[in-house]
Amino acid sequence: MKNIKLNTSRKAGFSLVEMLVVIAIIGIIAAIAIPNIGNLNASAKDATAKRNAQTVASVLNAAIAAGAPTTDLSSTTLITTAIAGLTPSTGAFSGKKFTSGPINPTEQAAAAAYLTWDSANSQVVYNPGSY
Secondary structure, three states, rough: OOOOOOOOOOOOOOHHHHHHHHEEEEEEEEHHHHHHHHHHHHHHHHHHHHHHHHHHHHHHHHHOOOOOOOOOOOOOOOOHHHOEOOOOOOEEEEEOOOOOOOOHHHHHHHHHOOOOEOOOOEEEEEEOOOO
C-alpha cells in the first residue's frame, strides 16, 4: 500500500474575497430592510385606529339594534358614547350596557377618522378607506 500524505499545511478559514462578498450581501439586505422598518410604526398605528373604529361601530350598531336611543349620536360623539356605553330602555337587552371599553385618548382621534353617523338609517358607518 501506498502511503497517502494529506496536505495539512493549508489553514482552515475564509478568504478575504469570501468575507467581502458576505459583507456586501449583508449591506444590500440592510439597504432594503431599513426603509421598511420606519413604516412599521405608522402601519401599526393605522391598524390600531381601524380596529378601534370597527369596535366602536360594532358596539354602537349592536346597541342601536337592541333598542338603545340614537338621539344623542353624531359623528363627533361616536367614540365617547361607545366608551361611556349605551343602554337600551326596551326589549330583551333593557338595562344592559353596550360599551367598547377604554380607548387611549390619542387613538380616539385616529379612530374617529374612519367613522361617520348615518342619521337617515340610524347607524354608525365604518369606512376603512382603500386597502
